[in-house]
Amino acid sequence: MQTIWAETALLSSGWASDVRVDVDDAGRISAIETGVPATGQRVPMLLPAPVNVHSHAFQRAMAGLTEKRGPDPRDSFWTWRQLMFRFLDRLTPDHIEAITAFVQMEMLEAGYACNAEFHYLHHQPGGAAYDTLAETAHRVIAASEQTGIGLCLLPVLYQFGGCDGRDLGPGQIRFGNDLERYTALREDAGRLLNAPDANLGASPHSLRAVGREDLAQVAQLFPQGPIHMHLAEQRAEVTEVEAAWGARPVEWALQNMEIDSRWCMIHCTQMTSEETEALARSQAVAGLCPITESSLGDGIFDGIRWANAGGAMAVGSDSNIRIALAEELRTLDYSQRLRDGSRAAFASADKSTGRRLFDAVLEGGAQATQRQAGKLEVGAWADMLTLDTGSEHLWGRKDDTALDAWIFAGDDRLVRDVWSAGRHMVTGGQHRRRPEIVAAYKQTIDALKAAL
Numbered sequence: 001m002q003t004i005w006a007e008t009a010l011l012s013s014g015w016a017s018d019v020r021v022d023v024d025d026a027g028r029i030s031a032i033e034t035g036v037p038a039t040g041q042r043v044p045m046l047l048p049a050p051v052n053v054h055s056h057a058f059q060r061a062m063a064g065l066t067e068k069r070g071p072d073p074r075d076s077f078w079t080w081r082q083l084m085f086r087f088l089d090r091l092t093p094d095h096i097e098a099i100t101a102f103v104q105m106e107m108l109e110a111g112y113a114c115n116a117e118f119h120y121l122h123h124q125p126g127g128a129a130y131d132t133l134a135e136t137a138h139r140v141i142a143a144s145e146q147t148g149i150g151l152c153l154l155p156v157l158y159q160f161g162g163c164d165g166r167d168l169g170p171g172q173i174r175f176g177n178d179l180e181r182y183t184a185l186r187e188d189a190g191r192l193l194n195a196p197d198a199n200l201g202a203s204p205h206s207l208r209a210v211g212r213e214d215l216a217q218v219a220q221l222f223p224q225g226p227i228h229m230h231l232a233e234q235r236a237e238v239t240e241v242e243a244a245w246g247a248r249p250v251e252w253a254l255q256n257m258e259i260d261s262r263w264c265m266i267h268c269t270q271m272t273s274e275e276t277e278a279l280a281r282s283q284a285v286a287g288l289c290p291i292t293e294s295s296l297g298d299g300i301f302d303g304i305r306w307a308n309a310g311g312a313m314a315v316g317s318d319s320n321i322r323i324a325l326a327e328e329l330r331t332l333d334y335s336q337r338l339r340d341g342s343r344a345a346f347a348s349a350d351k352s353t354g355r356r357l358f359d360a361v362l363e364g365g366a367q368a369t370q371r372q373a374g375k376l377e378v379g380a381w382a383d384m385l386t387l388d389t390g391s392e393h394l395w396g397r398k399d400d401t402a403l404d405a406w407i408f409a410g411d412d413r414l415v416r417d418v419w420s421a422g423r424h425m426v427t428g429g430q431h432r433r434r435p436e437i438v439a440a441y442k443q444t445i446d447a448l449k450a451a452l
Contacts, residue, residue, distance in 0.1 A: 001025060002422065003040025004384070008398065010047050012377045015399045019046065023382040027197060027422030032378060044389040045402060048375050049113035049418055050325070050358075051152070051365030053287045054228070054266050054316030057100040057140065058121055061448060062087055063321045085171020087448075089125045095444045096121065097139035102441035104147040105431045106323040110412040113383035113420040114150030116316065116369050118203055118228060118266070120158050120175045122185060127173035133181070137189035144195070146433065148425040150383065152369035153193060154203040154228050155186045163208050163244035175205075179214055183221075197381050197421040199370055201226040206233075207241050207249050212256070219258040226262055226370050228287065232275075233267035233298050250275040259284050264314070264368035269299035276302045280311030285368040289318035290331035300335045304345050307360070314364035325415075326407045329357045333408075354404035373421075382422040388414050388429075 002023040009019040011032065020039060022031040062084065091099075104115050117140050123129050132138065137155055144151040158175035161168045168176045177185060190200040202222040204210040206229060218227060232238060232249040241249045250271050253259060263284040271279065279286075288301055296319070306313065315328040333353055336345040347353040366374030373383040387394060387402065393410035394402050406414050418426035425432055 001030070002382075002424070004043060004046060005036075005038045005040050006043050006046035006386075007389075008045050009376060012375045021046065021376065021382075021384070023419070023422045025422075027382055029376065029378050029380050029382050032376065043386040043417060045387045046376070047358075047385050047387065048362050048373070049111055049383040049385040049420070050361050050374060051114040051116060051150075051314060051369050051371060052107050052112040052316050052323075052325075053116045053264060053285070053314035053365050053368050054289055054318050055103065055107075055115055055117050055320060056120075056318065057103040057115075057117060057143075057320065058088060058091055058096055059084065060103045060106075060320035060323075061095075061099050061445060062319075085169075088121060088174065089171070090448055091121065093130070093135050093139045095448065096136050097143050098440040098444040100140050100143035101146050101437050103320055103323065104143055104149045105434060105437045107317070108147060108149055108418050108420065108425050109415065109429065109431055110323050111325045111385045111415045111418060112149070113373065113381075113385070113418060114152060114197075114365070114369060114371055115144065116152040116154060116201075116226075116228070116264075116365075118154045118156060120156035120203075120205060122155075122177065123174045125174060127168075127176060129181075132188070133185045134188035134191075137185070138192050141189070141192045141198075144198070147431070147437070148420055148423040150197050150371065150373075150381070150420045151193070151195065152199045152201060152226065152371065153189060154201045154226070155182070155189050156203040156205050157182045157214070158205045158209045159211055159214070160209055163240050165211065179221075186222075195421075197371070199225065201228060201369070203228045206230040206237070207245070207252065208237060212245065215253075216256050219260075219262070226264060226368055228264045228266060228368070231265040231268055232270040233293075235270055235299075238270050248272070248275065250279055254278055254282065261285075261367060262370075266316075266318075267293060267298055267301070269293055269301050271302065273302070273305060276305045276311075277309040280306050280309035283312070285312040285314050285364045287314055287316055287368060288328075288332060289316045290328050290335060291322050291324065292318035294331060294335070295319065295321050300339050301332070303332060303336050304340070307346065312364040312367055313360050314368050315361050324412055326410065326412050329354070329361070329407050333357060352400040352404050354407040355400040357407070358403055382419050384417075384419045385415055386417040388416045
């Protein structure tokens with residue numbers, strides 16, 4: 001058993017002082033007391049640690065390499081996508097494991113306790129299956145065992161190259177499965193999910209990559225676990241779906257799919273006001289990736305309207321161009337300010353901007369992964385982080401004001417300790433296995449130099 005004593009902690013009931021948290025050997029919080037003398041490991045400020053709700057781990061190796069102008073002067077998401085396709089054709093299972101471990105290490109150091117990996121790189125270059133059908137998913141699991149991060153594995157169903165059902169192109173062929181092979185792959189992937197806090201979901205990639213009939217029955221085909229899907233990310237996607245299926249993506253999904261609290265819809269940056277409110281009422285989580293959405297020019301999620309309609313939200317690092325929890329929250333809020341000419345748009349009468357955003361992504365991330373976490377209370381997984389209140393950026397700040405200072409005036413260097421289901425993986429701001437993980441990542445980058 002571990003005992004952590006915090007000068008101040010954010011509990012489900014709010015801020016409390018002199019807090020003792022006991023963690024049992026299974027990784028769950030077994031007891032919480034407030035107003036008690038110091039004992040065990042002493043920390044200044046203890047917070048629940050959120051879920052990174054959307055990641056394509058392998059793309060981390062591309063970070064910073066796609067900022068040159070492509071052949072088309074109107075460079076966009078679609079030209080970036082072609083670069084990504086060329087890169088991923090060089091990746092082996094060993095590369096995938098090393099890159100994923102590096103990404104998960106960075107997530108933990110940023111304050112995330114769980115990685116929801118939207119995993120679609122399934123097969124060999126050329127599209128042939130590996131001898132072990134879920135070989136690359138097994139490498140994601142192996143990485144999580146090395147890093148100690150919580151894992152929600154989301155094998156992705158990817159069938160077509162567009163809404164017209166065209167064949168997958170050369171860059172996409174490694175993703176492809178029909179429904180039967182996908183089901184077998186997903187079962188094979190789940191076979192190695194041995195950590196007690198690991199979880200398996202299902203992920204139809206998007207409306208443009210999965211057939212209408214299969215999309216309509218996803219919830220029945222996979223009745224257990226979370227379901228994640230890209231939705232309404234790009235203008236060209238909206239145009240393609242509307243032309244092929246006679247409705248905008250969100251409109252079609254709400255009319256034809258059983259969307260409820262199991263679903264996490266990723267991006268949703270191209271929605272009308274009516275679609276925003278209707279999807280919020282469905283109880284699905286909006287999986288937002290503000291840094292990647294900014295990088296790719298996706299657009300701005302209507303966060304204020306969504307929140308006012310009671311919608312749940314979470315954040316993820318998607319392309320992993322940067323893995324920065326505080327920056328995701330800051331970028332989300334600043335996008336609303338820039339669009340609307342406002343300030344502190346998410347703040348409420350009783351909660352600051354940072355507190356309201358942090359509470360929202362804690363709750364939304366836990367819902368989107370069906371993980372009993374996102375809160376410091378008895379019975380929850382011990383997903384926790386500490387902040388360095390001795391830093392000049394937090395000096396003299398407390399409670400909600402300290403959260404605001406971390407998110408808007410500091411960065412993730414203020415994160416000192418992180419536990420994932422009781423596994424104390426980050427101390428002093430660094431992962432316990434950083435040297436070996438970084439060494440393997442550097443070797444992988446050297447092996448990929450020609451592709452990069």
